Amino acid sequence: MGWLLLAPTIAILGIFGIVPFLYVLYVAFHQWNPFGANPYMIYNGANNFRRLVFDNEFLTSIAFTLKFAFFAVLSEVVLGYFLAQLFMKEFPGRGLFRTIHTLPLIVAPIVVGSVWRLMTTPSIGIIPYLLKSWFGYDLNIGRDATMAFALTVIMDIWHWTPLVTLTLLAALVSLPKEPFEQAQIDGANRWQIFWHVTLPMIRPAILATVFIRLMDALRTVDEVWMLTGGGPGAATRYLGLHIWKIVFPKTDYGYGSATSVIVLYLTLVMCWLLYVALVARRGQKRAS
16 A cells, blocks of 8 residues: 555656666767767767766866865855754844745746856946955956856855755754753753754754755756856866756767766765765764
């Protein structure tokens, strides 16, 4: 009876998840350019995967993507935790502030990228104007690779920190009060309470949040495409955008599919390593 109840969900997952993945995996072992001289699939074994090993653009894209994911996800988790702690307290306008803080979540990524592009355009953007007025700095993300990278990270933080905040807030609200009261009776300070009481109990929520945001960060496309187009040079050409440029402008579907499979594999490996590290550390503490 239980399997019958799960049948609709399994069917939807199979149709929209497993079947497309198997098709992409099949295409990855073929040379296929439907708009080229030969529009048919030609089996070429693992040649597409061999190309990846020597593709400098792909390797550079991995490096930039990992750096982007590290700074964005880490900042979102830290900032989201402090905001969640802030929302736990009573203060005037808390409900309004919560609502305003959550608004970025309902904005489509393509719109977020467009708005940030307008805000950073040298001639009309508010950000270049303020930087010029206050610090004398001429911002032009079309030629400044460091600032282009930094702005993609800041844009991602602005857009997705509310999700982290809501997740951690739900975890904090559900925590029992007894362990905190006992820790205070034992004379623990705020840092000790956080490290030995709060953090272990909200670790599953943090882990789930990091998994979700890490997977999103590794495949981000639309926001970065609208803000920088992947430039200047390849400074913001992250993996999702790199795959998009292979598949659509170049219509190299076989190589693009192989790249997608490798990105999926890297994402799963990173999530697994993170999970093992956190669970193993938790197990060692319990054993001691």
